[in-house]
Amino acid sequence: MVQKKSNLQTMRRFHHLKDKFYIFTVSILTLISISALFIILYFVFRKGASVLSMDFLFRFPRNGMTEGGILPAIVGTFIVSILSVTIALPFGLMVAIYLSEYAKDNHLSSFIRVSINNLAGTPSIIFGLFGLYFFVNYLGFGSNILSSSLTLAILILPFIVRTSEESLRNVPSSYREASYALGADKSTTILKIVLPSAIPGILTGIILSVGRVAGETAPILFTGATFFIKGLPLSPFSEFMALPYHIYALMTEGTQPDRQVPIAYGSALVLIILVLLINILAIYIRNKKRVKIE
């Protein structure tokens, strides 16, 4: 009897310790993962905060990029990010609607999915080369906002398809059933019932897409980004400055590193904060719309 009791106690203690070990391991790993973000933020902040000011954000660079601000790079990033997502949206949404509402479980739809996934997995430098070959040279658009936006649009297309498709699939099938039972046809059901319900999710995906393309460097490398332009890029056919490229250029081609490296870090800080704000906006809108539905 005594023997049995101590066995039970040992087992209980063992399970207890096992539990504690798992919780500890999970917590530590989570902590390390999250700290990565904060370490990056701290690091960039420390090296770049010194140049941050209103002038930095709203003025043009002066004196061979050693003084002044990075306004054209901020504007360039903005324009190209928003334009590329705007171009990709109708295409991505159509594919998502097709995959979610029309596609049957057959070879064609599998092929489409695999293609989209492969597009998603393509290294971004290859998009850059493709953009150079196709938009800049073959179609003759030249190196400018248009070519870069088109190239980025292709890059972000799979992401828009994925997030939109997921949002559409999340719409309960009972809504569709109710609509069909009322005598509505498929296109009316999709347009008036399914799509409106999926909009919060689709919108979140769009906003996150903008944040994503804002930081892409390789696709804009050969297709329109440049180290210096005078003034702001006012036409789709003008070259443009962009934050990611600006950082790269300052660090590799700068002639006065002691002045320009802090500017590079300052630009990096601006870029990170920009993307952070965009992501926070996406989360805010998603939560707001979710509360509305409930």
Added chain:
Amino acid sequence: MNTVKVKIENLNVYFKEIHVLKKVSLPILKNHITAIIGPSGCGKSTLLRSINRMIELSDGARVEGKILLDGKNIYNKDVDPITIRKKIGMVFQKPNPFPKSIYDNIAYALKVHGIKDRSTMDEKINDALKQTGLWKEVQHRLKENALSLSGGQQQRLCIARAIVSTPEVLLLDEPTSALDPLATFKIEDLLVRLKEKYTIVIVTHNMQQAARISDYTAFLYMGRLIEFGETKKIFTNPEEKLTEDYITGRFG
């Protein structure tokens, strides 16, 4: 007067290779409530969904046989299922209002029927809400989201949405199984009132409900129609032993 509104003739339904409904034939009489009862998986819902051709939306479903609505086979090649679904309304087991306002839920049904004029819509929506007994409860909050209503209210809203464009037949698939007894009572009461205007077919798992509100009852078992007749007779003096066994609860 007992006219046959819907006549189901030798209906066979297959899901891929599975024979779900086997040569089912029965009449649905106009302005009466017909209940379809039977144990789980016997094909009640499949039968119901065949009447408004919703069954076609299921992958791999195949229908053989005829279903005559006022004498015309709804499964004829030249018949568009959409027109059938405009004439035959359906209410589902779990209330499924759209995530829109109470008003817009019902308005959607009208728009599908091509009614867009605001004053006509207002009139019809108010009327549907009155018929389903919801008017008093929601008249001041028509613009509120339908999902804020209770389960019973949502289901009555779904019924209002189904009847606002005055369909000829109303199909209900276990409409009260997800509701509490009070909400159930309100809806049963509503259906008895509605049969004046509509022909009603209700699938129910609840035999007492069938006995309470239906005029005719069809008993299905393993895809076959075992017996059909006046509810009174089915529940007191059924012809088939299988029917009697089910009614008395010998199996469920």
